[in-house]
Amino acid sequence: MHILIIGAAGMLGRKLAQRLTNDGTLGDRPIEAMTLVDVVTPETPEGFRGKVTLETADLSTPGEAARLITGRPNVIFHLAAIVSGEAELDFDKGYRINLDGTRYLFDAIRIANGENGYKPRVVFASSIAVFGAPLAYPISDEFHTTPLTSYGTQKAICELLLSDYSRRGFFEGIGIRLPTVCIRPGKPNKAASGFFSNILREPLVGREAVLPVSDDVRHWHASPRSAAGFLIHAATIDVDKVGPRRNLSMPGLSATVGQQIDALRRVAGEKAVALIRREPDEMIMRMCAGWAPGFEAKRATALGFKAEQSFDEIIRVHIEDELGGKL
Amino acid sequence: MHILIIGAAGMLGRKLAQRLTNDGTLGDRPIEAMTLVDVVTPETPEGFRGKVTLETADLSTPGEAARLITGRPNVIFHLAAIVSGEAELDFDKGYRINLDGTRYLFDAIRIANGENGYKPRVVFASSIAVFGAPLAYPISDEFHTTPLTSYGTQKAICELLLSDYSRRGFFEGIGIRLPTVCIRPGKPNKAASGFFSNILREPLVGREAVLPVSDDVRHWHASPRSAAGFLIHAATIDVDKVGPRRNLSMPGLSATVGQQIDALRRVAGEKAVALIRREPDEMIMRMCAGWAPGFEAKRATALGFKAEQSFDEIIRVHIEDELGGKL
Helix, strand or coil, X not given: CEEEEXXXXXXXXXXXXXXXXXXXXXXXXXCCEEEEEECCCCCCCCCCCCEEEEEECCCCCCCHHHHHCCCCXXXXXXXXXXXXXXXXXXXXXXXXXXXXXXXXXHHHXXXXXXXXXXXXXXXXXXXXXXXXXXXXXXXXXXXCCCCCCHHHHHHHHHHHHHHHHHHCCCCEEEEEEECEECCCCCCCCCCHHHHHHXXXXXXXXXXXXXXXXXXXXXXXXXXXXXXXXXXXXXXHCCHHHHCCCCXXXXXXXXXXXXXXXXXXXXXXXXXXXXXXXXXXXXXXXXXXXXXXXXXXXXXXXXXXXXXXXXXXXXXXXXXXXXXXXXX | CEEEEECCCCHHHHHHHHHHHHHCEECCEECCEEEEEECCCCCCCCCCCCEEEEEECCCCXXXXXXXXXXXXXXXXXXXXXXXXXXXHHCHHHHHHHHHHHHHHHHXXXXXXXXXXXXXXXXXXXXXXXXCCCCCCCCECCCECCCCCCHHHHXXXXXXHHHHHHHHXXXXXXXXXXXXXECCCCCXXXXXXXXXHHHHHHHHXXXXXXXXCCCCCCEEEEXXXXXXXXXXXXXXXXXXXXXXXXXXXXXXXXXXEHHHHHHHXXXXXXXXXXXXXXXXXXXXXXXXXXXXXXXECCHHHHHCCCCCCXXXXXXXXXXXXXXXXXXX
8 A cells, every 4th residue: 555645744744654654554454655745855754664755845836746646646645734824924825835735636636537547545634724703612513614714714625625526536535624733742833722732741841831811711622643543544434434525523622721731730730730821812812712612523423533532631642652651 | 886797698697787777876876887797798788878898708717807807896796607517517617617717806806905905895696506415404504515516616615715805805705695596587498407497487478397306395496686686785785794704695485396386376377387297307306305495594684685485476576577567
């Protein structure tokens, strides 16, 4: 089996490539080759025994998509996107990368499908940003997609294309709406939602973290391990069981900031909690009010997608995967 | 006031241009000029006293959109599209006309907005084809858009673009999801949904019509007069009252075929009903099962959009507007 990961240098792309390497198989089939693509050269995952090809490419350059699929990968993970903040600041770039890039990829596959019946599985990383306030809680699988950002709009459009191209038989598409990934490894970044991870990750290693919102803010989370698991499960499920609605809100954990902090206290003690510094930020609080508090995710759950059941578990996953298993 | 109608040669475009001509004003402002555009040359509406410009243009040709808005129309009605059946048969053409053409128009306005603050009202004719089975009945304003045709996909994508471009301040967009227009004037056509109109229009003038489905098929209707009224109302409502969700399911009449026939009997007698010939068509019955039975349309109703309350009324509108007021 040959796997192509577009957006392989990002946090999720690296997690996925490493997980596939560790598994050695995807859906019981051995992985012989991986092609890892990003706008910066991706890293080779540690310990992969098959053939790895590293590519630097921008999917939004015409012709690149066709080149990337010349090896006719069996499974394509499309994770490449510019993030919400950048798509909002640079209108043209957002539409070019997040919409046109995806459409080039889908059309390159469609043309290959017409030539010789090539029909890969395509797993597309969508986002809960396809939903916009006012939101229900929990959000059902039949709730409308009315994004309030250009990023969310671009993801929602790609979801529609994915369903139509799948219905037409050009490929087997599955779009997964990822919860906010928490605890996101690495350093604190400038994303407005970064604090959800910062207030756990930093105190766990004795560093201060800033909390800009109140304890009752509720949001929707899954660990990086679960996120990689969603992608892998999406690559192997029976698409006939999914039916024509190919975009699925993933399961996750709905929790308030207060519940996050309670879990931190249980796992790492009061000393860790004391490292959270409250600095209310009006702008971030306003943004938070528009974010999804939680989903039913009935369809995805019935299809076998799995996430954490508590924030204690999310913290333990972080300790195992990022801190070598100990505090 | 200068009005641009793209898709002005179609049934709805002609109704709209004539209605605007008869009114002489739009939202209390006199209409000084109309530019009527289509892929075939549109007709000049009867009795228009202002300046009419007729244009033959294909919106999907790069550069045409910018040319069409050089006169900086205050209101743009975008009705141009290839129909569902053709978009399904010709994948490339459907995406080129229905998606790329619309995006060219939106981007031409965006660029003009950046140059000198041009910010027209843009009324986009969307469709209930953005919804796909299994459907609720009635369909709420918060039901998700999961189209099952390429046409419906293209309309749903344009709705997302319309909302995002409006949110960004490039224009004041309103998308309206039109019910099936009934009684559609003209001759019976090959559209699978044509029978809804045929079984009324033809018997009203003493001609036979074929009914391919059973009497219990329920669908969602509005007269051509209402459809033109929706477009005009969309051009004049306060967009601040609409908010960021710019696409509205229009009000209409949910009725079964049996109720249509009962109304025909009341208005035109048993002799007219006897002209309906039942010829069940398995394929059309299967297609019907996926069509929307009816909508709540709460938001549009609250915003002042109005449709007929009974099929008797829909038939009377046809008699007034198409048959000179008498049977």
